[in-house]
Amino acid sequence: MYTQMLTVRRLEEVANAMYKEKIVRGFCHLYTGQEAVCVGIHSAMKPHDHLITAYRCHGWSYLMGIPPIEILAELAGRESGCQRGKGGSMHMYCKGFYGGNGIVGAQVPLGAGVGLALKNEAKGNVCIALYGDGAANQGQIFEAYNIACLWRLPVIFICENNEYGMGTQMHRSSCSIEYYARGVPLPGLYVDGMDVCAMRNAAQFAIDFVQKEGPMIIEAHTYRYYGHSMSDPGTSYRSRDEITQMRSTRDAISNFRERAIGKELLTEEECKKMDADIKKELREAGEKVKKDKEIKPEELWADVYMDNKEVGIRDTVGNFHKHFRVGKTLEKDHIKLKSFKSDLSLTPKDIPIEIQESEAQLAAIKEAQKKAATKEKSKNKEKKK
Ligand SMILES: Cc1ncc(C[n+]2csc(CCOP(=O)(O)OP(=O)(O)O)c2C)c(N)n1
Ligand SMILES: [Mg+2]
Incomplete structure (x- = not known):
């Protein structure tokens, strides 16, 4: 002591x-x-x-x-x-x-x-x-x-x-x-x-x-x-x-x-x-x-939950961050309620509405970026001409 x-x-x-x-x-x-x-x-x-x-x-x-x-x-x-x-x-x-x-x-x-x-x-x-x-x-x-x-x-x-x-x-x-x-x-x-x-x-x-x-x-x-x-x-x-x-x-x-x-x-x-x-x-x-270093930025959203039930992290609009694990896992050791069963069989239709919305937003952002890039290309072409 x-x-x-x-x-x-x-x-x-x-x-x-x-x-x-x-x-x-x-x-x-x-x-x-x-x-x-x-x-x-x-x-x-x-x-x-x-x-x-x-x-x-x-x-x-x-x-x-x-x-x-x-x-x-x-x-x-x-x-x-x-x-x-x-x-x-x-x-x-x-x-x-x-x-x-x-x-x-x-x-x-x-x-x-x-x-x-x-x-x-x-x-x-x-x-x-x-x-x-x-x-x-x-x-x-x-x-x-x-x-x-x-x-x-x-x-x-x-x-x-x-x-x-x-x-x-x-x-x-x-x-x-x-x-x-x-x-x-x-x-x-x-x-x-x-x-x-x-x-x-x-x-x-x-x-x-x-x-x-x-x-x-x-x-x-x-x-x-x-x-x-x-x-x-x-x-x-x-x-x-x-x-x-x-x-x-x-x-x-x-x-x-x-x-x-x-x-x-x-x-x-x-x-x-x-x-x-x-x-x-x-x-x-x-x-x-x-003398040790810091983690890389992409690891910032790793290990958010231990028993995550959702594939994506809610409210990360525009950046569709998925749950993933990098750090030491404590899964085997943590206590579980007898009545509690984690849902490991998530299928796409089970994805909560927020994530579906987020996916739709991401698609819209990608579409907008694509359009902007095409516009930029045609502008450059015009200039060259
Ligand atoms: C809900 C909430 N209200 C206010 C604060 C701001 N705050 C941080 S520490 C603290 C005082 C806590 O004192 P105590 O519980 O005696 O703990 P000690 O610092 O003495 O160990 C307050 C009000 C906070 N962090 N969370
Ligand atoms: Mg005190």
Whole structure:
């Protein structure tokens, strides 16, 4: 758990540096400060458990099985990225890990849906759906609680309360900051999210509980050290003192290190060596990624859906893009509802109307281009004459 927490922290340091060098473009939300939440929960999860989170997802991507070098490559938009550079910071996925979601709160009902699939599969696994204090007041969160409770879905709803939603402090956005108690009749646990052992214990309890009793909530009280995203210095709505205070008294990594050394599970030297090795490995990964290339433009519309039922991609008017797959396929591994049968026998008459329209438009465009070319030819002929 110590190496994992350090890896998450150093990974974000490399991401931060790559962003400042303009190698990472677009969005980038760092998880620094919150490492105990992901590492503690992950250490209690079974390999067949599933998870979905919001956009602060680099740490989770690593823990769910994406190698750090593929995460850095994804951030840099390179071909060797876990999504071939097309997802970027907020959209990373692997077996049992459904991202990486940029729409605040949207991952919570999705997580309940994954829970429904798992219940149908009846293999005794659970889905964990994480969201922030900033998402906790949305209607869809309560709708997801409700249906998950009615259907006794094996879902753990985890509110990562880092005290801020962008620049808004929790007291200003929520009339009750007891996020663990807001899902009545769902039971809730309040946990120190800066303590990796507490997070592990809570997750162990919850994984067992939700399989037997249905969903529950965990509030992980944590803190983010950097601003909301790379474009936010993070000091206009909170004081530098507050951040320094958190880092020096509640830091998950240094507190765990002291505890482990105190109990003679680790030595100071071992800790230093682990840190140096991880730093070196990640720095080298960052350098390697910079030399990688981006995908070719025609791959932009590949891998749009996994089980696509339509031959063409809707609304790509004028450019009739077909579904095709280039990236790694997860098809064999993903969960399928028992009642769900994908339609593999599509015949032309089954092609949805939008695509037929699009085909007709494409034909019209081709016709117009042909006409224009003939006109151009005859013009040139005239000129020559
Ligand atoms: C539906 C929706 N509304 C607004 C936004 C803009 N937005 C991005 S992050 C954010 C704050 C979320 O805060 P929180 O859930 O506490 O997560 P944290 O950033 O603290 O991890 C908002 C409002 C969005 N992405 N999606
Ligand atoms: Mg927050």
